[in-house]
Amino acid sequence: MNRRTSSRAATRSRVAPALAALLGAALVTTTVLPAASATTAPAPRAQAGGSDIALKAGAYGTRLTGGQVPAGSGMTAFSVIGCSTVPGVSHHNEVAEANLPSAGTVSGVTTRVWATKSGGAMHSYARSTTAEVVLADSPLGSVSIRAVTSLSHAWHDASGFHSKTTSSVGKIVFTPPVGDPQVLDIPTPGQPVEIPGLARISVGESHDRSNSTGATAWGVALRVKVIPSETELYVSRSKAQALSGVKHGRFGGYSAGTEAEILGGVLVSGRNPVSLMPCQGTNGKTLGKDDADVNLGGGLHAEAVSSKEWAKRYADHSKAWEQGSIAGLDLGDGALVIDAVVGKATVVRKAGGGLVRSTAGTRIGSITANGEPQELPLDQTLEIPGVAKLDPKVVSKIPGGLKVIALQITLLDGSGAVIDLGVAKTSIRH
Template sequence: MKRLALRGALLAMLGSVILLPGGPSHAAPVVPTKAAAAAPRPTDFGLHAMGYGTAIKGGDIPLSSGATGYAHISCTTLAGLNRSNGLAQVELPGLGTIETLDTKVATIKRGKKVTSIARHSLAGITLVETELGSLALGAVSSKAKVWHDGSGFHSEVDSQVAGIVLTPPGGDPQVIEIPTPGQPVEIPGLLRITLGESKVTKKPGFIFARAQALLIEILPTKTKVKVALSRARMTDDVVNSIMSGYAAGLKGKVLNTGDDTIVTLGRTPTRPIPCEGTNGEVKATKTVDLNIPSAIEVGVAQAKVFGTQWGRRRARAWAEGSIASVSLGGGQLVIEGIKGRANVKRVPGKLVRNTRGTATLSITADGEQHTIPPSGVLEIPGLAKLEENVTTMIRGGIEVVALRVTLLDGAGAVIDLGVARVQVKKAIR
């Protein structure tokens, strides 16, 4: 079976680092700190804030990197929470270098005003050097802020880039005028950079704000790099419980044979559970025919979630990730009818959680049908180890992987098929 790899997915980085004003080089890590804050106080809102420095998502090959400088406040009804995270330098494989990045998120209550806010800043970015030259950007920042006061919900989004410099091969640096937000800068056939993407969604009982300073697209492979993202959210629809979790068709970790680094196969497709639930409706996301050539072929994959709250401290939620069929190694291993389901119900004094509905219909290796034994683990020598119904109990909920596939060809690949995670926790009011 051929190894999963990133070879050809990202362009090779060839050269030097350009630092603009405000972009000093550091080697030591930035130690995350906790901002001084009053003791957490309950509110009547569900609050969420998140930010990060960079995240890579593949295009033609759906591989991704984890978020760098990630800070997060998951859905909560408490104000007075603060989180931060930072790094002195980040190397983006095949793309370039990012200098000193810092993320801060917080929930705040002052009088009648309740706020959720996320901020991110980084000192400078150097992108790949090619036959067309190298591209560098100065200090980058983003902010997303939502709040509620006596007059209702409000928002503020902002993103900034200090400067852009293009250095042709053997030439002098050239300052490029920063375009208006949403208008891309493009090096034909190589990169497209979009500045200042933002989004605000406001509806009765809810507001969401997102600010992303940069979107870098590698044109040959449709790979996207998100830079300096800040996101904040508020809702007054939390009745008695806070919900969280997601469903995904698949996710995993694979070994990049080019440099022996571990990269991730992102949740595909994925659907989160909002903290207030889905108001009793099933929400779904679907993809069709997801393929990594000579490695994995995936048929219809679907992610579905559900959540409802009613009465006094009563709530129920479930998540379901499913795949119609998966073929690995050019048909050596074919798996059909994969479904992972997590179910959680909370009533006064009781939490019920299970994985009923989780199943795998059939497994065929080299044309031969296989059945997973009662131990839950099936090993096909030289090909793969299969683990069925991998379940983890978490606070207020449960997580399940319908089928975990570990390839035994030395590539170090672990692929989770049919993933579901649900939490239902009591709201603090």
């Protein structure tokens, strides 16, 4: 992309503390989703086989939502297989220790996702193991949850598609302010364990589904309500899928209204809200998610945050797009105001293999710094000296497609923090 840098007059110093606060909030961020308890669905007869099968998997250790937690708290030790038609793929991730905002700490998180072929059957696995979660000390005591595991398995064999999820919890220990530690019962479905004023620990949930076109297994081992902060903590989540209908190429990508990287990507603050493109596309339907208002922490608020996606196969070509947008963003009570940000990435793959990439639909409405309108052409950079750099329409080619960031905000305080607005990534691969 042709990029010219234009330096603007410095914004008042009140922008810098807000950006620094945003960085501080992100640095103590960690994330989770739901899962656990297993049932096995009957295996309907498959209508497709062999190379038609795509395998997907994902796992993480913990995630926090609600209450006093900033939106987009990142998942610990996240691992993923986006969509593979070739067995033998394996990914893993480990986190020795991480802080859980408004909750406590987690340690010894290990995740693994892998795809295999055995005796003609195609298998997808996802496993998450969390050694220990310690809820923050309070005058009421502390809680330690140990050895939490979730395993999801989806596969296709001669008789059809199948799925299964299992989970286990080693021990829950409550240490009161005075007296010896107490080993508590492991929760069962419908029977949570509650420590008054401190936490309510419940079995998560799991879903095992299969039909003639695919199988999905996913689960979260435990769900913890942290009572003082009113946050929800999900522990050990896994998901595995085996899907048919991908003979003529795989759709891929995602979209999000906001996304942030801190310290060169060592910690990622989650995508809000994220839509993930299915391997088979959306069959011409527009799918997506909306958040009316997202508080990213550090005085940064985004309004009407949205992600949308669409994909369809035709006789002579396939087409897909992803779109991430926000209606407005306010940093530092008006110090920096950005309106109508949209990032859109469209890809067309022709029958002969030709690829067309487009950023049409990407736009930025307006930018105001301390009440002063700022001009920002889509081929230039706006710099607030010593505070932040604003890069519009950041585009990069990827195999089979492209990624578009409508507006990228980079802190100039040496932290390396990057905040992306209007994120869209689309691909169609053989």
